[in-house]
Amino acid sequence: MIEIINQQKKFFQTNQTKSYTFRRMQLIKLRDAMIAYEDQLKEALFEDLHKSSFESYTTEIGFTLHSIRHTLKHLHKWMKPKKKKTPIFMLGSKSYVMSEPYGQTLIIGPYNYPIQLVLEPLVGAIAAGNTVIIKPSEFTKATEKVLVDLISSTFDPSYIKIMTGDYKVTASLLEHKFDYIFFTGSTKVGQIVYEQASKHLTPVTLELGGKSPTIIDETADLKKAAASISFGKFLNAGQTCIAPDYIYVHKNVHDQFLELLKKAIDKQYTKIDDMGYIVNDRHFHRLQNLISLDKVVYGNSSNEHKRFISPTILDRVTWHDNVMKEEIFGPILPILVYEELDELIDLLKTKEKPLALYLFTKQKAVIKKVFNQLSFGGGAVNDTIMHVSNPYIPFGGVGTSGIGSYHGQTSFNIFSHQKSYIKSTTLFKMTLGYPPYSDKKEKLVKKVLK
Ligand code: NAD
Numbered sequence: 001m002i003e004i005i006n007q008q009k010k011f012f013q014t015n016q017t018k019s020y021t022f023r024r025m026q027l028i029k030l031r032d033a034m035i036a037y038e039d040q041l042k043e044a045l046f047e048d049l050h051k052s053s054f055e056s057y058t059t060e061i062g063f064t065l066h067s068i069r070h071t072l073k074h075l076h077k078w079m080k081p082k083k084k085k086t087p088i089f090m091l092g093s094k095s096y097v098m099s100e101p102y103g104q105t106l107i108i109g110p111y112n113y114p115i116q117l118v119l120e121p122l123v124g125a126i127a128a129g130n131t132v133i134i135k136p137s138e139f140t141k142a143t144e145k146v147l148v149d150l151i152s153s154t155f156d157p158s159y160i161k162i163m164t165g166d167y168k169v170t171a172s173l174l175e176h177k178f179d180y181i182f183f184t185g186s187t188k189v190g191q192i193v194y195e196q197a198s199k200h201l202t203p204v205t206l207e208l209g210g211k212s213p214t215i216i217d218e219t220a221d222l223k224k225a226a227a228s229i230s231f232g233k234f235l236n237a238g239q240t241c242i243a244p245d246y247i248y249v250h251k252n253v254h255d256q257f258l259e260l261l262k263k264a265i266d267k268q269y270t271k272i273d274d275m276g277y278i279v280n281d282r283h284f285h286r287l288q289n290l291i292s293l294d295k296v297v298y299g300n301s302s303n304e305h306k307r308f309i310s311p312t313i314l315d316r317v318t319w320h321d322n323v324m325k326e327e328i329f330g331p332i333l334p335i336l337v338y339e340e341l342d343e344l345i346d347l348l349k350t351k352e353k354p355l356a357l358y359l360f361t362k363q364k365a366v367i368k369k370v371f372n373q374l375s376f377g378g379g380a381v382n383d384t385i386m387h388v389s390n391p392y393i394p395f396g397g398v399g400t401s402g403i404g405s406y407h408g409q410t411s412f413n414i415f416s417h418q419k420s421y422i423k424s425t426t427l428f429k430m431t432l433g434y435p436p437y438s439d440k441k442e443k444l445v446k447k448v449l450k
Contacts, residue, residue: 001163001172001173001176002176004133004157004158004161004163005104005133005176007157007158008104008131008133008158008159008161009103009104009131010158011131011156011158011159012101012103012104012130012131017101017129017130017131017159018100018101018129020075020076020079022129023075023079023126023127023128023129024072024075026126026155026159026160027068027071027072027075027123027126027127028072029154029155030068030119030122030123030126030154031065031068031069031072033150033153033154034061034064034065034068034119034150035065037146037149037150038057038061040146040149040150041056041060041061041115041143041146041150042056042057042061043142043146044140044142044143044145044146045060045114045115045140045142045143047142048111048114048139048140048141048142048143048279049111049112049140049236049237049239049276049277049279050237050273050275050276050277050306050308051236051276052273052274052276054274055235055236055274055276059113059116059235059236060113060114060115060116061115063116063120063389064115064116064119064120064123066391067120067123067391067407067408067411068123070391070408071123071124071127071408071411071412074408074409075127075412078099078127078409078412078413079099081096081097081098081099082096082097082098083095083096084096084097084420086422088448089430089432089448089449090422090430091430092424092425092427092428092429092430093422093423093424093425094422094423095420095421095422096420096421096422096423097418097419097420097421098418098419098421099128099412099413099416099417099418099419100129100416100417100419101128101129101130101415101416101417102128102130102179102180102203102415102416102417103130103131103179103180104130104131104133104178104179104180105125105130105131105132105133105178105179105180105181105182105415106132106133106135106173106174106178106180106181106182107121107122107125107132107133107134107135107182107183108135108170108173108181108182108183108184108185108193109134109135109136109137109184109185110137110184110185110186111137111139111140111239111279112236112239112240112241112279112329113236113240114136114137114140114143114144114147115143115147117184117207118134118136118147120406120407120411121182121184121205121406121411121415122134122160123411124182124406124410124411124412124414124415125180125182125411125415126160127411127412127415128411128412128413128415128416129416130179130180130415131158131159131160132159132160132161133160133161133162133163133173133178134147134151134160134161134162134163135162135163135164135169135170135173136162136164138164138165138166138167138169139279139280140279144164147162148162148164167189171192171196174192174193174196174197175196177200177202178197178200178202179202180202180203180204180205180414180415181193181197181202181203181204181205182204182205182207182406182414182415183204183205183206183207184207184208184241185207185208185209186208186209186327187208187209187210187400187401190206190208190402193206194206194403204403204404205396205402205403205404205405205406205414206397206402206403206404207241207396207397207402207404207406208241208355208397208400208401208402209241209327209329209355209401210245210327210352210353210354210355210397210400210401211245211246211324211326211327211328211351211352211354212242212243212244212245212354212355212356212357212358212376212379213244213245213246213247213248213348213354213357213358214229214244214246214247214248214357214358214359214360214384215248215249215338215341215344215357215358215359215360215361215370216247216248216249216250216253216257216360216361217250217253217341217359217360217361217363217366218250218252218253219361219362219363219366220253220257220360220361220362220382221360221362221382222253222256222257222260222360223260223264224360224382225257225260225360225382226257226260226261226263226264227264227267227268228358228360228382228383228384229244229247229261229264229333229358229384230261230264230265230268230269230311231268231384231385232244232358232384232385233311233331233333233384234265234268234269234275234311234331235276235385236276237275237276237277237278237309237330237331238328238329238330238331238332238333239276239278239279239329239330240385241355242355242356242377242378242384242385242387242388243328243329243384243385244333244356244358244384245327245328245354246317246323246324246328246333246334246335246336247333247334247335247336248336248337248338248344249335249336249337249338250337250338250339251337251338251339254335254337258297258313258315258335261298261313261333262297262298262313265298265299265311265313269310269311275308275310275311275331277306277307277308278307278308278309278330279307280307281307283307283329283330284302284304284307284309286330287309287328287329287330287331287332288302288309289322290322290323290326290328290330290332291312291314291323291332292314292317292321292322292323295314295315295316295317295321295334296312296313296314297313297314297315298311298312298313299311299312299313299331300312309330309331309332310331311331311333312331312332312333313333313335314332314333314334314335315335316335316336316337317334317335317336318336321334341366341369341370345369345370345373345374348374349373349374352399352400352401353375353376353377353397353398353399353400353401354376354377354397354401355376355377355378355397355401355402356376356377356378356379356380356385356387357370357374357376357379358379358380358381358383358384359371359379359380359381359382360381360382361381361382367381375398375399376398376401377395377396377397377398377401377402377405378393378394378395378396388407390407390408391407391408391409392408393407393408394406394407394408394410395407395410432444432445432448433445
């Protein structure tokens with residue numbers, strides 16, 4: 001491990017990763033490799049998570065290819081030092097900010113989108129001119145194997161290297177000093193990563209999880225809400241960090257919404273192969289324990305051998321139910337009811353800040369109230385999960401759902417140190433601030449600064 005870390009350090013010192021041409025070439029190589037490996041990646045995702053070819057493309061391969069295209073289009077502009085304003089008392093100086101690569105970076109990924117969640121940050125790390133060690137999830141073995149082939153046949157290990165193994169490998173990587181760490185995974189492991197990074201004062205992005213609420217008020221387009229929630233929740237068998245974790249529906253529209261939701265699921269999941277499987281036995285059994293049988297109003301058929309759980313709705317759930325005690329991360333959807341929005345907002349304020357929040361309403365005042373009063377990573381009005389797809393807006397959590405954000409230019413920015421500097425003229429020198437000080441100088445300074 002130490003050899004590869006030292007090799008990458010040496011390679012970064014050659015400055016080769018810094019030129020625009022180099023970065024561009026590497027992004028093109030990554031793009032071409034992903035296209036060449038498309039079938040293998042899809043087969044591996046099917047083996048690990050029973051992910052359909054369509055979902056594999058839209059949420060993993062195509063998602064990342066679009067990001068590469070976006071980055072290639074804008075990289076030159078992003079890399080240019082930016083001229084900034086300079087206050088009048090600094091007359092004779094010009095101010096700039098340039099983005100410089102941090103150096104050696106580490107990307108640690110989770111199992112649910114095992115390709116996208118390591119290659120998407122990789123796009124940012126390459127664009128910003130860093131070397132990278134990637135540690136993918138050990139739970140998705142088939143995908144891990146294809147990723148190893150893809151990365152090692154495309155990049156020199158002294159520039160980008162993929163390292164595999166269980167959490168002990170991640171733990172030993174974290175003992176070394178990196179210049180930046182990008183972690184996606186659970187809040188619990190995020191805390192370990194943060195603690196380890198703090199020993200070297202290494203900056204981090206932590207993309208974590210949590211329980212993301214959805215609110216449906218009396219005015220909502222219930223049919224649209226049902227379709228959108230069914231899609232956002234059961235995609236990848238609910239193993240999506242920004243999936244609606246639970247629903248709060250207004251009591252006056254509860255019955256109607258529930259019927260529409262059942263219909264939406266019936267309509268969307270007609271083919272068995274469109275539904276993903278749970279990643280491993282541990283998670284399958286964990287999810288089974290979250291289902292209170294007396295609350296089930298839809299679904300709850302399962303196949304232990306395949307680790308399949310059908311879309312399952314639990315109704316009239318309360319915070320005393322097991323399903324509300326942890327992030328679900330599976331195809332189980334609890335429904336709760338509310339009467340007063342203000343009371344619901346007060347309740348949600350007592351919970352940890354979620355990664356996402358979704359609101360279905362036609363009332364502008366409600367949107368304003370919910371968005372102004374509740375803190376969450378990001379979200380959508382009258383939709384679920386789609387905010388993640390826009391490279392023009394940053395994606396990330398807040399509080400226990402994460403630190404920092406990425407996607408598009410934000411990915412380039414987080415993998416770059418923003419180096420600010422001034423260039424001063426040699427034609428004259430402003431010496432007002434220099435000693436010897438005097439009352440006269442102080443009066444003048446006061447005029448300029450206040
Ligand atoms: P996890 O935290 O268990 O594992 C993530 C990575 O951490 C793995 O590569 C693993 O090797 C490593 N790891 C595990 N235990 C470790 C330890 N003790 N020390 C060092 N490294 C360790 O996460 P997971 O179960 O793979 O993924 C599910 C979680 O990830 C959910 O909470 C979900 O919300 C979150 N997630 C967040 C996002 C996001 O963008 N915010 C995206 C996907 C998943």
